[in-house]
């Protein structure tokens with residue numbers, strides 16, 4: 001409803017009329033994907049498209065992958081781990097989480113990764129609506145079992161009973177077409193209550209430890225998305241954990257950032273506090289979200305120019321990966337790779353790997369400072385919020401605005417001499433990228449997209465701001 005407020009000042013009547021019309025045609029617009037009106041990202045697919053990766057670089061080498069030893073099992077694990085939550089989906093799909101995975105493209109990625117030394121594959125019960133485990137199993141069974149490590153997870157967030165957990169576990173073995181999992185995780189430990197209910201009272205942990213004894217699990221660990229008491233509790237249990245999976249990236253670690261949903265908790269676990277606890281635990285660490293959901297691959301121009309002055313062709317993502325992989329106890333760093341360009345760029349970073357020097361870390365800090373003060377919308381164009389039932393092309397609208405910010409093309413001050421010129425350029429650029437029917441003006445503030453955004457962007461609020469720029473330009477009715 002923020003949208004209505006901001007628009008009512010200059011054109012309330014028009015807005016009400018537009019909303020009535022839009023509400024009336026919502027069902028039709030909801031079918032836009034069927035008409036080919038999906039977000040205009042690469043190949044018409046949703047997901048992080050590979051912008052900023054230079055073309056024409058040589059192929060990464062096949063014999064230079066960096067490996068880390070797991071001290072508990074002796075496994076030699078590739079420093080680049082393949083995150084199986086962002087497989088390419090079929091053209092025309094509107095969500096990158098769709099179960100309709102493009103099998104041919106996904107197989108090509110898995111095969112290329114293995115040929116270049118990647119051996120750790122991380123899937124989960126819930127990824128791609130359950131289709132990731134099936135696809136990962138189908139892709140990996142074409143390779144000798146001893147050439148890869150397969151990880152999957154028990155969905156703690158579903159609060160499974162013991163019987164349900166058993167059913168899930170044995171179904172996972174079937175879906176993945178394996179006799180055993182190399183790495184098995186208690187997925188998304190969030191609160192002590194949830195942990196106690198599932199793993200202690202229901203005795204799901206006893207069941208998993210039994211599976212480990214029987215050889216169906218080689219390494220047992222957990223992934224953490226919780227508060228301070230949760231981390232302290234799980235580390236204090238008398239359980240022989242073999243590894244853990246945590247979220248680390250340079251933004252959260254250096255900037256002491258706490259993700260919005262965790263800020264509301266009575267005892268949120270800041271990244272630095274959590275990481276120090278994990279290092280003290282001595283557990284080998286699997287890193288998730290090294291790019292903060294892709295945001296660190298999408299720096300603004302100023303931050304990028306700071307990095308490029310140091311290394312002209314290194315991508316923003318490669319800086320982020322080098323930072324986390326250089327931290328202590330890191331066994332592997334996961335990356336969800338949708339395009340071959342993502343995979344090749346990552347392979348160049350890890351084959352072979354060199355950690356950031358002190359000087360490079362300072363450069364990164366400078367780039368981060370320029371990034372966190374910028375007022376761009378922190379959208380990664382991941383497409384998770386799509387489709388908007390009213391047809392708004394959320395990722396492209398935000399990208400257009402951020403690009404204009406980068407180029408100082410956002411009209412801000414009506415009094416300034418270049419205001420008219422800026423307005424004109426802003427409008428022309430938008431028209432060349434987003435059809436008028438899909439611009440911010442068509443957001444009615446329903447809020448459906450908000451819960452889907454991993455970056456916690458207040459999408460209706462941002463749309464209202466951008467719509468007000470357009471309205472001033474006379475683009476709306």
Ligand code: SF4
Pocket residue numbers: 387388389390391392394442443444445446447448449450459460463
């Ligand atoms: S709030 Fe989100 S889903 Fe709703 S109309 Fe606006 S952009 Fe579309």
Ligand code: SF4
Pocket residue numbers: 378379380381382383384385386394395398452453454455456457459
């Ligand atoms: S608004 Fe959020 S969910 Fe939508 S594309 Fe941007 S980051 Fe992804």
